[in-house]
Amino acid sequence: MIKAEITDKELVKHLDSIQKDDMSIFVMADGRIRGALFNGTHFVNQMKVQQNLGILETMILGQAALCGALMIPMMKGKEHSVWKYNVDGPAAGFSIEADSSGYVRGFLLNNNIPIEKPLENWDLRSFLGTGTMTISRVHDNDKIPQASTVEVNSKNIAEDLAWYYRQSEQLQTAFNTSIQLDKQGRVIGAGAMFLQVMPKTGGTEKLGSQVDSASDVDENEELLRSVENAFSAAPSLGQWFSEDGKIDDIVYGLFREFNPSIVLHRDIVFDCPCSQDYFTKYLQSLPKEQLEEIKKDSKPIEISCRNCGSVYTIPLEDI
DSSP states (O other), rough: OOOOOOOHHHHHHHHHSSOEEEEEEEEEETTTTTEEEEEOOOHHHHHHHHHHHHHHHHHHHHHHHHHHHHHGGOOOOEEEHHHEEHHHHHOOOOEEETTTTTTEHHHHHHHHOOOOOOOOOOOOOOHHHHHEEEEEEEEEEEEOEEEEEEEEEEHHHHHHHHHHHHHSOOOOEEEEEEEOOOTTTTTEEEEEEEEEEEEOOTOOOOOOOOOHHHHHHHHHHHHHHHHHHHHHHHOOHHHHHHTOOOOHHHHHHGGGGGGEEEEEEEEOOEOOOOOOOHHHHHHHSHHHHHHHHHHHHHHHEEEEEETTEEEEEGGGOOO
16 A cells, blocks of 8 residues: 555644554453454544545544454454445445454445535434445455345444344444544544453353353343443543543443453554555456557556555556
8 A cells, every 4th residue: 555644734743642543452241241442543544545535435434444443353363354335325335344464444435425415413324324234254264255244224334333243143242433523624533442242152051951040141131231331321432532532541441340351452554455566467467458458558557446545657568
């Protein structure tokens, strides 16, 4: 990827004054709940400048990219996931790719969303609509991706992803994303969090074994209600990180009654493995007839990577 520079001096000054990006992965409630909290302020700003996005487009793709980042700590081993979100609203949807190595990339299906009247708030439902979402996963030894599709109709990206995990993975999951803008439309804070109930495991469980007692069920339901209430009480993550808030204060403060423990930190970046060499080799692999047509124009070829917005200029002699 050709890393685009953030040239807004006021924004750069602000970014230098707040906490650096970080993802903290934590467990709590004796390992029954896992989660991650991501300070993604720099991450969203890099995405915005890479894709040259307007404010509305930044809010939609930014929330999707933040959710994509939260998928990384749920990956098993070396994994690459592609999240396709197709809806009938003006935004049309997006494509987000996340890799276990720690990068996320993606693009909007409509990079210039029409707005009929000034926006009164950041309720994105009228721009999304209903449709489907598909998540495809590829591991090291997979010959074909493992894909699953669900219908979406909440018109809320975070809620739709949670719905996917409940339907496709049978895992109770909650997501929270937030992007804070200043009066000039700058992204001054961005964050995201997820919680997930871990499935019961153990080699001693067998079909026909005794079910949990009523007291065990009641205790589990009470735990989930308490965790859900704490999750819902989280401050606006975008505002929190815009004001130099720290991840530890949320994890160990908001969830203190569940004895949380941060077990890992991850560096997550908006990045793309594309390169000049990659696209040059792609052009070289085209049929001879197509190459001859390209040469007739006698001009260098410009190729734009849709996933990250990088533009490569490739001289004819290189192909």
